[in-house]
Amino acid sequence: MEAGASATRAGGKNSAARPNLAAVAALAGVSASTASLAFSGAGPVSDATRAKVLAAAEQLNYGGPDPRAQSLRRGRSGIVGVVMEDRLREAFRDPMNVAMLDGLADELGTAGLGLLLLTEPGSGGPELSLAPMDAVVLVGCSTQLDRSVVALHQRGIPVVAIEAEPMVDVLAVDLDNRDATARAARHLHELGHTRVALVTLPLEPTHPRGALTEERIAASTAFTSRERIRGARDVFPAIGGVVAAGSSVEEGLIAGRELLGSGDAPTAVIAQSDLLALGVIRAAQERGIRVPEELSVVGFDGVRIEGAAPYELTTLVQPAVEKGRAAGSAIVELLAGQTPAPRAFTSEFRVGNTTGPAIS
Secondary structure (H helix, E strand, O other), X not given: OHHXXXXXXXXXXXXXXXXOHHHHHHHHOOOHHHHHHHHHOOOOOOHHHHHHHHHHHHHOOOOOOOHHHHHHHHXXXXXXXXXXXXXXXXXXXXHHHHHHHHHHHHHHHHOOOXXXXXEXXXXXXXXXXXXXXXXXXXXXXXXXXXXXXXXXXXXXXXXXXXXXXXXXOOXXXXXXXXXXXXXXXXXXXXXXXOOEEEEEOOXXXXXXXXXXXXXXXXXOOEHHHHHHHXXXXXXXXXXXXXXXXXXXXXXXXXXXXXXXXXXXXXXXEEEOOHHHHHHHHHHHXXXXXXXXXXXXXXXXXXXXXXXXXXXXXXXXXXXXXXXXXXXXXXXXXXXXXXXXXXXXXXXXXXXXXXXXXXXX
């Protein structure tokens, strides 16, 4: 009885021991290095040998080499950090972010790289310079990341920025935010509009709503929002408006109510996203203001929005997926020791049925 108990205890200990690559190699009758190559698929291992190794692994309930150990040996984590300006819950409500991440994931996935989504330093996430990653993509981030970028460079981590203020040794993937918005503003000017207002994306990390003032513009850390304001002011130098708390139809509705409820309501609105533009249109409908006969509305992005009919927005169509792919391709090249060139994309101005001549 005692011997049986000892055997059970021994068997229990052995069964609890985690199988390793050496045990798999021994059972398959191959060397440990051959077994490792069979798992990685990166070496000259025959199909028959690979099948033997995988069968031995299945028999021992071995799931494969520990990726953490592999990362230590390679000196790489296989992870690319993607830093979003917004909290992730809000970022994924914006179809532009989703499309951009699709393009980024396509390029990085092909190279065997994974994504680690992060928020800007100070937003409650891990310290950017300490996260385990091989490279970083900054997406629409603030103009105050210099210190974090320096720390990343000290670790030898390459950085690509999508729509960010120029930074030393950071590869840029740009969009013509200023020029594109100026094209939309000129369209309204040619239609005879002089009372034009802006509905902007957030200007500060805390995303407060409110009037678009000179003080808020000067203090803004949101590069994309600022560039689009500059584009509108290239045509309408004194243009004002309101700042939304995010890119959503609900925020556009709130902003539209504020603008259209004033004594000197605009005859045209330039919204910094299509979602905001649709919200402004809904605010106009609430007040019985006809679009485009009494109010022209321009958006930015070129996304398909459910419930927008019968309206087809006049908007700037931006290549979101292509921006993500360009950033992903640049990361792959940088990690291979190459020197990719910066990329700059142009938005396409598309005239819909939400703009028309100013009321005479």
